[in-house]
Structures are given as structure tokens and as C-alpha cells.
Amino acid sequence: MKIVIAPDSFKGSLTAKQVAEAIKTGLQRVLPNADYEMVPMADGGEGTVQSLVDATDGHLVTRQVHNPLNQISNAYYGILGDGKTAVIEMAQASGIQYVNDKTHNPLITTTYGTGELILDALYHGVQKIIMGIGGSATNDGGAGMAQALGVKLLDNDGQELDFGGGALDQLAQIDLSGLDPRVKKTQLLIASDVTNPLTGSDGASAVFGPQKGATPEMVKQLDRNLHHYAEVIKRDLHQDLEKRPGAGAAGGLGTGLMAFTNSEMAKGIDLVIEFTHLKERAQNADLVFTGEGGIDFQTKFGKTPYGVAMATKAVAPHSSVIVLAGNVGKGIESLYGRDAMDAIFATPEGAKPLDQAIADGPHDIAETAENIARLIKKID
Template sequence: MKIVIAPDSFKGSLTAKQAAEAIHTGLQRVFPEADYEIVPMADGGEGTVQSLVDATQGTFKRADVLNPLGETVSAEYGLLGDQRTAVIEMAAASGIQFINDETKNPLITTTYGTGQLMLDAMHHGAQEIVIGIGGSATTDGGQGMAEALGVKFLNSAGDPIKRGGGGLGELASIDVSAVDPLVAQTKIRIASDVTNPLVGPKGSAAVFGPQKGATPEMVPVLDANLAHYAAIIKQTLGKDLADYPGAGAAGGLGAGLLAFTQSQMEKGVEIVVRETHLKERAVGADLAFTGEGAIDFQTQYGKTPMGTAQAVKAASPHAKVIGVAGNVGEGIDQLYDLGIDAIFGILPGVVDLPTAIQTGQANLARTAENIARVIK
């Protein structure tokens, strides 16, 4: 029997690798002779670096960069086992965890540190970068990121504009003549499931700005500034990004990456499936176990369990895919027609959240063992 174990992290409790090991422990009690493929997974959000480094026997790198408020911090990214692909979570440098109720202000927060991480990866030999762009504290359209790569954003006097969404209103011209040569030689794969445009009622400022500190008065200012920014990009580079699906992701970082790097948008879980060679490793599988902290109706929209199930089914159509989760929510019935064959909660009874988090490993191993006993 061949069994694929490919869960995401159980947020706050287990990394994807730890979750996979717990499932493996439980299954081995029943099927000690089975052939196991253990593939830690992610969907482009938090935990993607950890999962891909674990799955490819890669290494971690650190660099001193600027956080959204311009303070120096040490941020981590991964270099995968092929030693040519880097994986970065923009939140490591520009995430919302760096701000609080007193400091959050998308008029000044910047993605400059994300660009610094990208440049560091390039100078460590990365020819391709996978960048997950969730959890940002910014609404600067990726201007800071691009500035770190060497792009100059100038006002009408020829001076650099201020970083942050507020500075974009001063933008008069863009100069790309000093961009690091490695940027043009590096393929950027943007891991994002967000389809919002850069501007407008469904744009970055209107939809995501308030959670980053934008007041009702700030939102129209930020939206107008991003529209102006998009117009200057179109005028300078010939790229029309104002309404481009996904350009509004991570405060417009999607637009900045599309404008100033050799990049393309992809679903996060599809990138992870490809980088981990999940389909190839699932050939001939009889069973597959996947899961994450919660499985519900949203799982069908690009979440790890669904992406994993579809990849396994593509490789081995007769394999049965089992989902496990700390919380099983509403609307799971529709998942059964999309590739997941059964879904199980792992909690032994009614417990508070701290207890559930603390006992995640034991609960996951026990549940996997019990499922295996039924199968046997």
C-alpha cells in the first residue's frame, strides 16, 4: 500500500512537517509496512517558506531589512533544495505583525524590505523566486519593493518621493535605468489567490486598506494615489495594471511585481504542488491524507486540502483522499464532489482553543490511527 501524507500547517499548533509526522506516526501503528510519501504543503500564505524548505531539503537564509515602518529587522526566507529557487513570504519583511493600533498607517508603511529580501536572494544565486504576498501592512503599490530593486520614483522636482501610499500622489516620473541587472534575469512567481484590481471599489485601498489602518478619510486618498501610480506606470512602461486581476493583492504589491519584475500570478497551492513534485510522488497512491487547522466551504477556493486532493487524483484517480482538521465547518458536503473523499475532525471532545493547540500532535496521530484501523 502506498500512502501520501500532504497536510498544511495547523496554525499556532503544528507546522506542515510536524503535522505530516504526526499523521505518519498514527498510520504506522496500523500499516507499518506501507510505502509513505511525506510532502509538507502550503498554499502561498503563512508557512509556505517552511513547507517548501522542508519538502525539498532546502536551507534558510536571513537578511537585515526594513520593516513597514522603516525599522531594521532580521527576516527569513528559504533557498530550496535545487539551490536556484528562493521562496519568500512578503510578510516576513512587510507584514502586519510589525504594526499595532498606534503605528498602523498605510500612508507611510512600505514594502521596501520585501524588495531587499528579493535582492538578497538574487545575490545568493536565486534564478527564480516564489513570493507569497499575503498578510501585508502596506498599501504602497509595491513602490517600496521596486525602489529597493533600484527603481527611482521621482517628484516634479526630480527628487525621490516619500515611501508609502501617501507618497504616490507626488509621483511625476519613474526611472528604471539603475535597476539591478539580476532583476531582469530572475523569474518571479507570485503566489496569491486574491483577484482584486489595484483601484476602484474592489481595489486594494477600498477592500484591504481599513485592516491596515486606513481611516474612511484615507481610503479615497490612497485609491487616488494608486490610480495615479498606475497611470505613470502605463505611461512609462506600457503596462496597464489598474484593473488587472490580482494587482491589488498585498496593498498593490501584485501591481508592483507585475510592473517592475519578470513575474506572473499563480495560485499558491499550485506553485507548492509543482515545487514539491506532489503529482509525481503520488503516482500509484492508494490513500492520501491532507488537512489543516480548519476545513469548510472555503477550502474549495484554492486552499491546501483541495489543491492536494486534486493533484493526487490527477496522478492516481482511484486513490482515496482523506482530510483531517482541528475544526470542521459548514459546507463540507460540496468538497466530496471535488476530490476529497472523507473529512474527520481530530478533537476528542469539547476543549478550549489553547488546549486544542497544545494537544494537536497527539490528536492528529490518534485520529490517523483510528482512520487506518477502519480502513484495515
């Protein structure tokens, strides 16, 4: 019997690899002779670096960068097992965790540190970069990232702009003469399910700005500034990005990446499936175990368990896909189907406080997997 174990992390509790190991522990108590294929997964959000590093036997790289408040912080990214592909979560350098209710200010927060991580990956000789762009504290259109890569964003006096979306109204000229030449030679895959444009009622400032501390007045200012930024990009770089789907992702970082790097947008789960070789590893699988911390009707829209189910059923149509989750929410009936999930199980053993549920996670996941295995063995 071949069993593929391909879960996402349980956020705030266990990495995807730890979840996979707990599932395997429980299954092996009943099915010790099965052939197990472990594939830690993610969907492009938090945990993607660790999952891809674990799944490909890669390694982490830590370096000091400028965080969104322009202070020095440690951040990490991964180099996959092929030695040629880096995976970066922009939130590591420019994420919302660096600010609080007193310090959040999207007029000044910068993506400069994200650019520093890209540069460091280039110094390691990578040929491809996967960039997850969720969880940002910024609204600068990726301007800081571009400045870190060597782009000069100049005002009417030929001076470099200050950091943050609040300075973009002063942009008069974009100078690419200092852009690191390796940037355009390196393929960058943007892992994001966000389709918002850069500006307007569905844009970066209006939709995501308030989450980052923007007042209604700030939202209007930032939206005007990003419109101006897009106009200068259109004039100087001959790229019309303002209404491009995904341009508003991560406070407009999607725009900056499309404007200044050799990039393309892709669904996070699709990239992870590709780079973990999940389909190849799931060939002839009898059982597929996946999961994440919480599951509900939204899981169908780009989340790991649904992506794993669809991918594995495509190559092993007779397999059974079993999902384990720390919390099972509403609407899960929409997740079932011949080409999707076959069964969903909640893992917590009884009602308990959140901190206790987190501490008991490995035990409870293993127990649930063991009970499922006992049923499978009885049926067989």
C-alpha cells in the first residue's frame, strides 16, 4: 500500500513537516509495512519557505535586512534542494509582524528588505525565485524593493525618494541604470491568489490599507500616490500595470515586481505542487493524507488541502484523499467529490483551551491518523 502524506502547516502550532511526521507516526502503528511518501506542502503564504525547503532537502539562509520601519532585523529565505531555486516570503522582511498599533504607518513603511533578500539570493547564484507576497505591512508599490535592487526613484531635483507610499507623489523619473543586471536574467514567480488592481475601490490602498493602519485620509493619499507611480512607470518603462490583476497584492508589491523584475503571477499552491513534484510522487497512491489548521468552504479557493486533492486525484484517480484539520468549519460538503476530498476529520481530542490544543497537536494528529488506519485495515 502506498500512502502519500502532504499536509500544510497548522499555523501557530506545527510546521507542515511536523504534521506529516505526526500523521505517519499514527498510521505506522497500524500499517507498518506501507510505503510512505512525505511531501510537506504550503499554498504560497506563511510557511511556504519551510515547506519547500523540507520537501526538497534544501536549506535556510538568514541575513540582516531593513524591516518595514527601516530598522535592522533578521530574516530568512530558502534555497531548494536543486541549489538553483530560492523561495522567499516577503513577510519575512516586510511583514505586518514588525509593526503594532503605535508604529504602523503605510505612508512610511518600506519593502526595501524584500529587495535585500532578492539580492542575497542572487549572490547565491540562483536562477529562479519563488516569491510569496502575503502579510505585508507596506503600501509602497514595491518602490523600496526596487531601490534595494539598484533602481533610482528620483524627484524633480534628481534626489532619491524617501521610503514609503507617502513619498510616491514626488516621483518624477525612474532610472534603471543601477539595476543589478542579474535581476532581469532571473525568473521570478509571484505566489499570490490576490487579483486586486493597484488603485481604485478594489485597489491596494482601499482594500488592504486600513489593515495596515491607514486612516480614510491616508487611503485617499496613498491611492493618488500609487496612481501617480503607475503613470510614471507607464511613461518611463512602457508598462501599463495599474489595472493588471494582482498589481495591488502586498500593498502594490505586485506592481513593483512586474515592473522591475522578470516576473509572472501564479497561484501559490500550483507552484508548490510543481516544485515538490507532488504529482510524480503521488503516482499509484492508494491513500493521500493532507490537512491544515482550519478547513471550511473557503478551502476550495486555493488552499493546500483542496489543491493536493485535485493534483493527486489527477494522477491517482482511485486513491482516497483524507483531510485532517485542527478546526472544521462550515460548508465542508462543498469540498467533497470524485476528483476532490473523500473524508475530513477534526484532530483535537475533546474540547480544550487553544494553548492546550496546540501543545497536544502532535499527539492528537497521530491518534486521529491511527484510528483512521484501523478503519482502513478493517475494511481491507
